[in-house]
Structure formats: structure tokens, C-alpha cells
Amino acid sequence: MFFSRVRSTTTATFSSMKRGFSSSAASESNRISISFVAKSAVVCGVAGVGLAAIVPDDAFSGLMPKGAEAFNLIENGMHAPHQDWDHKPWNKTFDHQSIRRGYQVxxxxxxxxxxxxxxxxxNLVGVSHTEAEVKEMAAEYEYEDGPDDQGNMFKRPGKLSDRFPAAYPNEEAARAANGGAYPPDLSCIVKARHGEEDYIFALLLGYTEPPAGISIREGLHFNRYFxxxxxxxxxxxxxxxxxxxxxxxxxxxxxxxxxxxxLTWASYPEHDERKKLGMKAIALSATLFVLSIWYKRFKWAPIKTRQIVYKPPQVRDV
Ligand code: HEC
Structure with missing residues (x-):
């Protein structure tokens, strides 16, 4: 709307300079656009009806939800209820005291x-513990290091740069100790499960007796969220x-x-920093946006407030 007005006034100025004002130029261009839109609508409509007739009804059924089979409690587990996490609101960080207690658990x-x-x-330093505390905690575990001057591996106490020690030396040992099931690594478990922290919370407390008619194999446990x-x-x-x-x-x-x-902190260690950075970015771009509007109005003011006057050419009697 705005641009078309600018363009038509400009056209008017040029044409008035050359060969007099043509008032029909703008209405002509409107007529062309209307007829283009009308023709496109007719073509699309005909193409749509044609395609609907040709393409079989179930062509895209693979992309569609599968009705009554879509959700099955026994296959998918029960949907985890949503909890009111401290860190969920857009302007909130993790509850770091809770991270500290969670580490203990x-x-x-x-x-x-x-x-x-x-x-x-x-990674725990400055998040849930002080550096001195973490050094002490790490030193309680023994890590294999080496080789030394003689080519022998040796044991030393843990350092800040060591990873958390594993519960089992390898997957086979873990399976053997857990009836064939592998306890997954928990570093990214919150990211790796549908429902994220709500699911983990519900799973940990979701143990009940199996409902009547459902029998659970020896060594397994009924959990409706799993x-x-x-x-x-x-x-x-x-x-x-x-x-x-x-x-x-x-x-x-x-x-x-x-x-x-x-565990949520372990999956999203950048969470607090990300929100802080996001807020800075939004504040900055909002300011720049307002400034750019002001600047545009400033620059356009002479053009938007000008008045174009048409002076008809003088007709001279010859
Ligand atoms: C006695 C060993 C043991 C302990 C203790 C244990 N787990 Fe597990 N955990 C397992 C095993 C085994 C599996 C694999 C279960 C399966 O696949 O059937 C598992 C699976 C999981 C899963 C993945 C479930 C899924 O959706 O695949 C999560 C999450 C989990 N455990 C969290 C925890 C948390 C948190 C704790 C501490 C509060 C904990 N576990 C304590 C043995 C254990």
C-alpha cells in the first residue's frame, strides 16, 4: 500500500515532467493485479480438484496419526504428569541447592x-560445590594412570579433570549384575527420554503392584511410566x-x-548461561528495533511530508 503510493506519486512526477499527468496509470496497475489474483485462484482450484481425483486416498496415510493404535499404555508407558520445576519459567535458573542434594542422592x-x-x-565446581570440596570428593576415588618411567600403570587419587568413576568396568559386567539389563549412562538421560525431567521423576516414584490380570516376569518390576x-x-x-x-x-x-x-543440570549444563544470554540478546535487539523504527521515520520524514504540486503546462496560442 505504502510502496505503491510512493511509486505512483513518483511516476506521476516523472510523467508530468515529460508528457503531462496520467491518472489512469495507477488504476491500470490495480486492474492487472486483480486479474492476476483471480486467474491464480481459478488455476489452483482446478488443480486441487484434479489432484484430489487422481491421488489415492491413502497416499499420505504413513504421515498421518494411526487413530486408536496411536497410544497404548502398555507399549508407551503412561504419560508423565507435568511438575512445577523451579527452573522452567523463562527467567529462572536451576535451584542449585537442589543440584547439590541431587548429587548426593x-x-x-x-x-x-x-x-x-x-x-x-x-563441572561441579561453582555449580553445587566449592573447588576444595570437589577436590576432596575426587580424591576419594582411585584412577589408573600411567605409564610411569618404568612403563607401568599406577593408581593415583582422582583429580578435578577426571570423569566420574563408572559403576562397572564394562557393559557386560553391568548386564551380568543386573539380570541382563543395562543401566544406561545418566549423563544425558533427561535429554534422551520423552517427557524429560517429568518422566524421570515419575519413573522413580511410579512403582506399584501390577494391576489385576497383568503378571510380571521374575526379576522385573511393574512401573506404569516405563x-x-x-x-x-x-x-x-x-x-x-x-x-x-x-x-x-x-x-x-x-x-x-x-x-x-x-540429572537435568547434567543434561543441560549451559541452561543458566543460555537464559542469561537470551535475555541480553532480546533486550539488545528490542532496543535496536525501536531505534531502527525511529531512524527510518527520521530518514523518510522529508519524503513522507512533501507535497507534489502539478502545474499544467502553459498552452500557448500559436
Ligand atoms: C540396582 C541397580 C540400580 C540402581 C541403584 C538404580 N538403577 Fe536405574 N536402572 C537400572 C537398570 C538395570 C536399568 C535398566 C532398566 C531396563 O532397561 O529395564 C535402569 C534404568 C534407569 C533409567 C532409564 C529408564 C528408561 O526409560 O530407559 C533411569 C532414568 C534410571 N535408571 C535412573 C535411576 C536413578 C535416578 C537412580 C537413583 C535414584 C537409579 N536409576 C538407581 C539399575 C539401577
Missing amino acids: YREVCAACHSMSLVSWR PGGAISMARSLYDEVVDYEDGTPNNASQLAKDVTTF
Whole structure:
């Protein structure tokens, strides 16, 4: 609208200079656009009806949801209820005290079976523990290092740069100890599961007796949030299995919340920084956007406020 007005006034100026004002130029261009839109609409309509007649009804059925089979509790597990996580609102960081308690739950309970091979001790520094604390925690574990001058491997206490120690030396050992099931590495587990932290939280507390008519194989446990319903991991979080140093109540749901917050941090360690950076970026670009509007109006002011006057050529009597 705006541009067409500029263009038509410009055309008018030029043409008035050359051969007088032509008022029909603008209405002619409108007529051409209207007829183009009308023709396109007719062509698209005819093509649509034609395609609908030619293409078989089930041509795209592979892309469509499959009606009643789409969701099946036994195959997919129950949908995890949404929890009110502290870190979910756009302007909130992780609850770092919860990460600290969650690390304790992981270390005292989950680490017996699950590794977190992508997390190093140094990652905890400034997030949940001080450097001195982490150094002390790492030094409690022995790591193989070497070779030394004689070519022998040796053991040394852990350092900040070491990864978290694994629960088992290899996958086979882990399977052998867990009835054939492999306890997955928890470094990125929150990213790796549908429902993310809501799923992990629900899974840890979702153990019940199997419903009537469903029998669970020996060694498996019924958990309605686990796809298939039968999980090899037994329930591991009960009230008071971990003693918190900060006096937070240690019931099972608090333990589950804290360990899930810790695992979410492990999956998204950049979370806090990302939100801070995002807010800066939005503030900056919003300011630049407003400035650019002001600048555009400033630059266009002489053009938008000018008045074009048409002076008819003088007709001279010859
Ligand atoms: C006794 C060993 C053991 C302990 C302790 C244990 N797990 Fe597991 N966990 C397993 C095994 C085995 C599996 C694999 C289950 C399967 O595939 O049936 C598993 C699977 C999982 C899964 C993946 C479920 C899925 O969707 O595939 C998560 C998440 C998990 N455990 C979290 C935890 C957390 C958090 C803790 C600590 C609170 C913990 N586990 C403690 C053995 C354990």
C-alpha cells in the first residue's frame, strides 16, 4: 500500500515532467493485479480438484496419526504428569541447592549401578560445590594412570579433570549384575527420554503392584511410566535413604525431585548461561528495533511530508 503510493506519486512526477499527468496509470496497475489474483485462484482450484481425483486416498496415510493404535499404555508407558520445576519459567535458573542434594542422592544411591561418564569432577565446581570440596570428593576415588618411567600403570587419587568413576568396568559386567539389563549412562538421560525431567521423576516414584490380570516376569518390576510396564530396575528411592546435610526433609519425593534436578543440570549444563544470554540478546535487539523504527521515520520524514504540486503546462496560442 505504502510502496505503491510512493511509486505512483513518483511516476506521476516523472510523467508530468515529460508528457503531462496520467491518472489512469495507477488504476491500470490495480486492474492487472486483480486479474492476476483471480486467474491464480481459478488455476489452483482446478488443480486441487484434479489432484484430489487422481491421488489415492491413502497416499499420505504413513504421515498421518494411526487413530486408536496411536497410544497404548502398555507399549508407551503412561504419560508423565507435568511438575512445577523451579527452573522452567523463562527467567529462572536451576535451584542449585537442589543440584547439590541431587548429587548426593546420585552418589549414594544411583551410582551403584549407573555411570555418568560425560561429567567431570570440575563441572561441579561453582555449580553445587566449592573447588576444595570437589577436590576432596575426587580424591576419594582411585584412577589408573600411567605409564610411569618404568612403563607401568599406577593408581593415583582422582583429580578435578577426571570423569566420574563408572559403576562397572564394562557393559557386560553391568548386564551380568543386573539380570541382563543395562543401566544406561545418566549423563544425558533427561535429554534422551520423552517427557524429560517429568518422566524421570515419575519413573522413580511410579512403582506399584501390577494391576489385576497383568503378571510380571521374575526379576522385573511393574512401573506404569516405563514403556512396556516392566522395568529391570527395582525401586531405589524410599523415605530417608539419604541424609541431607542442610536439614531438607528426606522423603522419597524430595529425593526424586533433587536427583532429577541434578540429572537435568547434567543434561543441560549451559541452561543458566543460555537464559542469561537470551535475555541480553532480546533486550539488545528490542532496543535496536525501536531505534531502527525511529531512524527510518527520521530518514523518510522529508519524503513522507512533501507535497507534489502539478502545474499544467502553459498552452500557448500559436
Ligand atoms: C540396582 C541397580 C540400580 C540402581 C541403584 C538404580 N538403577 Fe536405574 N536402572 C537400572 C537398570 C538395570 C536399568 C535398566 C532398566 C531396563 O532397561 O529395564 C535402569 C534404568 C534407569 C533409567 C532409564 C529408564 C528408561 O526409560 O530407559 C533411569 C532414568 C534410571 N535408571 C535412573 C535411576 C536413578 C535416578 C537412580 C537413583 C535414584 C537409579 N536409576 C538407581 C539399575 C539401577
